Amino acid sequence: MKRGGDLAITVLTGIVAIPLGLVIALLIRCTMGGPVLFRQTRTGLRGKEFEILKFRTMRDRRFPEEPDAPRITRLGDLLRRTSLDELPQLWNVARGEMGVIGPRPTLPEQVVHYSRRQRGRLDVRPGLTGWAQVQGRNSITWPERIELDLWYVRNRSLGLDLRILVLTVKVLLNPAGITAAGGVNPGFPAPTEPAETATTTTPAAEPAPAVIGLPRQATGPRPVPPLRSRPARPAPVGAAVEEAS
Numbered sequence: 001m002k003r004g005g006d007l008a009i010t011v012l013t014g015i016v017a018i019p020l021g022l023v024i025a026l027l028i029r030c031t032m033g034g035p036v037l038f039r040q041t042r043t044g045l046r047g048k049e050f051e052i053l054k055f056r057t058m059r060d061r062r063f064p065e066e067p068d069a070p071r072i073t074r075l076g077d078l079l080r081r082t083s084l085d086e087l088p089q090l091w092n093v094a095r096g097e098m099g100v101i102g103p104r105p106t107l108p109e110q111v112v113h114y115s116r117r118q119r120g121r122l123d124v125r126p127g128l129t130g131w132a133q134v135q136g137r138n139s140i141t142w143p144e145r146i147e148l149d150l151w152y153v154r155n156r157s158l159g160l161d162l163r164i165l166v167l168t169v170k171v172l173l174n175p176a177g178i179t180a181a182g183g184v185n186p187g188f189p190a191p192t193e194p195a196e197t198a199t200t201t202t203p204a205a206e207p208a209p210a211v212i213g214l215p216r217q218a219t220g221p222r223p224v225p226p227l228r229s230r231p232a233r234p235a236p237v238g239a240a241v242e243e244a245s
Helices: 002-032 074-081 089-094 118-122 142-155 158-173 195-200
Strands: 037-043 049-055 099-101 127-129
Touching (some): 002 049, 089 127, 127 158
8 A cells, every 4th residue: 555655646746756857957967967867776675775866966076085065066955955856766666666755775884784673674665755854864863863763664654654744845845954964974884984994993982862753652762782883885976975865
């Protein structure tokens, strides 16, 4: 039933999204050249990896060590603030790799740090929007975000999904927490962290859980076990910023 709802929303949204997407693609092509789409491997349902699609928001590097932030174009910044850069993910929904509502899909380099309990967020299809997105998006730490996603997995229902859709509209009209400071969510190993750093650096103390706005029936977030540090695979160019949402 949920899959049918995802397809229905995708078809209805596509009536507007396809013409709008063509215009955006043309603007990207004219201002940045190709490619128009940014592709990145993410982890989805039951740990299966897939290629997520976004509109490109950063120009090519002018020199090897150029940071990501200055590469975001004016058009790219607008696409991010309005979340229109996520529009191509409707194709991921149509393919069954994602749903409309669910935890946001993350990088395999981040998933390897999950505890067995935290891997519970992979028990449902990742979504275009989710409970963590309407509770703070990238302004909250990864442990908090994972707890919110786990709460959603345990309590998901049609009513909760409808509530998330309504809250998502409010978030889109008043954007906040689009990109974390430095392009990486606090409290979680950065996907671009060099392997030698990941193996030799002593993990920082985990921040105390913050008070999160869960419905009354929720028990609230529980402390997350310290994350084991493992060598991280090199991330695609621009992953630290592009991955933020």
